[in-house]
Amino acid sequence: MKSIELPLLESFGKVRIPLPSSKSESNRVLIIDALTEGENKLSNLAEARDTQTMIRLLKDDPEILDVLDAGTTMRFLTAYAALNNKVKILTGTPRMCERPIGILVDALREIGAEIEYLKNDGFPPLRTLGFAGQKASEINIRGDVSSQYISALLMNAPLLPKGLALNLTGKVGSRTYISMTLELMRTFGVDYQFEGNRITIAPQKYQATSFSVESDWSGASYWFSLLACSRSGELFLDGLKADSLQGDAQIVPIMDRLGVESTFRDGGVLLKHQPIRGLPEFDFTHCPDLAQTVAVTCALTGQQTDFTGLESLRIKETDRIDALQKELAKIGSKLEERRPGVFTLVPAEQIPEMVEIETYDDHRMAMAFMPLISKTKLRVLDPEVVNKSYPSFWNHCELLGVKAKYQD
Numbered sequence: 001m002k003s004i005e006l007p008l009l010e011s012f013g014k015v016r017i018p019l020p021s022s023k024s025e026s027n028r029v030l031i032i033d034a035l036t037e038g039e040n041k042l043s044n045l046a047e048a049r050d051t052q053t054m055i056r057l058l059k060d061d062p063e064i065l066d067v068l069d070a071g072t073t074m075r076f077l078t079a080y081a082a083l084n085n086k087v088k089i090l091t092g093t094p095r096m097c098e099r100p101i102g103i104l105v106d107a108l109r110e111i112g113a114e115i116e117y118l119k120n121d122g123f124p125p126l127r128t129l130g131f132a133g134q135k136a137s138e139i140n141i142r143g144d145v146s147s148q149y150i151s152a153l154l155m156n157a158p159l160l161p162k163g164l165a166l167n168l169t170g171k172v173g174s175r176t177y178i179s180m181t182l183e184l185m186r187t188f189g190v191d192y193q194f195e196g197n198r199i200t201i202a203p204q205k206y207q208a209t210s211f212s213v214e215s216d217w218s219g220a221s222y223w224f225s226l227l228a229c230s231r232s233g234e235l236f237l238d239g240l241k242a243d244s245l246q247g248d249a250q251i252v253p254i255m256d257r258l259g260v261e262s263t264f265r266d267g268g269v270l271l272k273h274q275p276i277r278g279l280p281e282f283d284f285t286h287c288p289d290l291a292q293t294v295a296v297t298c299a300l301t302g303q304q305t306d307f308t309g310l311e312s313l314r315i316k317e318t319d320r321i322d323a324l325q326k327e328l329a330k331i332g333s334k335l336e337e338r339r340p341g342v343f344t345l346v347p348a349e350q351i352p353e354m355v356e357i358e359t360y361d362d363h364r365m366a367m368a369f370m371p372l373i374s375k376t377k378l379r380v381l382d383p384e385v386v387n388k389s390y391p392s393f394w395n396h397c398e399l400l401g402v403k404a405k406y407q408d
């Protein structure tokens with residue numbers, strides 16, 4: 001298997017990281033663009049494979065939409081095809097075909113779309129067969145599995161003849177991603193109401209506008225973590241805003257507790273060291289993609305922390321709880337479910353002189369363990385896995401002054 005080796009990072013001075021753009025914002029504005037009659041001006045779209053796949057599938061409009069391993073691309077294109085009367089097959093990697101989509105398909109069927117499963121009920125691959133007219137304009141939808149189903153429905157809602165009201169049921173997770181969807185819809189001229197757990201959208205048109213995608217806060221989190229673990233140097237992260245649409249901007253208050261001071265200036269954030277105050281517990285319900293970053297940071301900075309809100313991690317690119325437990329064990333750290341739903345992170349004890357990290361087809365496993373270079377020599381298997389969200393990640397590591405060695 002291919003791997004990348006990074007040497008121990010002794011120290012570094014001031015380094016500027018030209019972060020990639022957000023794939024979450026990009027994939028939303030691409031769907032909105034496909035639904036807008038006029039010409040939008042979109043800039044800074046993500047280089048992430050998930051976004052490049054979305055761009056290619058919308059442009060080429062093939063019969064089979066193969067989304068590879070991109071969750072948002074699968075869920076957003078399923079709703080887009082189903083509600084816009086397109087006959088398409090949607091499929092992806094073997095793992096994508098294990099990631100549930102039944103809640104979205106049930107909702108789309110209730111609204112009036114015809115969809116059939118091609119293998120297993122509730123999972124891709126599936127075929128959208130057309131939209132004969134709107135049957136329901138108000139539906140209940142569970143919010144405790146993936147917010148992507150809700151975002152997928154919302155973006156198409158203004159163009160439905162009767163609009164759409166969604167009543168979110170159960171514990172609503174990743175709520176910040178729902179807000180991002182709605183805020184972006186508003187940027188493109190669409191009104192909505194979001195009160196309690198009810199979202200209403202009247203029939204209306206998107207208005208063409210200009211939009212520039214912000215840098216990716218999830219990708220930024222690995223640099224916060226590196227600074228927390230290295231206790232040396234300064235990092236400037238380009239293109240981040242204090243008033244972000246992205247819930248993962250939550251990394252700022254988290255890292256404030258874990259020894260990183262953030263100052264917004266010159267169109268980005270400057271990261272410096274400050275004393276570690278500790279993070280006794282944190283609920284990741286609304287920022288699940290930060291859990292791996294924070295787990296490794298706590299492991300390497302000696303912080304015992306209770307992690308909650310990790311339910312959705314089991315159905316992402318891999319079972320992230322399982323993957324974290326296996327890889328943290330290599331540095332003597334543990335993530336133990338001591339009470340139902342409460343995972344205690346027990347920090348690393350002894351870090352070997354060389355650590356090899358498996359990545360389980362999950363970009364975030366590769367990137368989250370990078371800060372280990374502040375402690376030891378690191379080998380990461382399948383390094384190209386980062387292409388899903390952050391193709392230039394390893395090049396950016398070299399900006400620290402370390403030389404990466406690739407092996408086939």
Ligand SMILES: O=C(O)C1=C[C@@H](OP(=O)(O)O)[C@@H](O)[C@H](O)C1
Pocket residue numbers: 023024025072145146147148151173174177288289312
């Ligand atoms: O809507 C989005 O852009 C995303 C929503 C989240 O997924 P869930 O809603 O499934 O938690 C997140 O984990 C994913 O990386 C991106």
Ligand SMILES: C=C(OP(=O)(O)O)C(=O)O
Pocket residue numbers: 069070071072073289316317364389
């Ligand atoms: C979960 C992720 O993406 P998706 O669900 O869109 O595949 C992610 O990027 O961490």
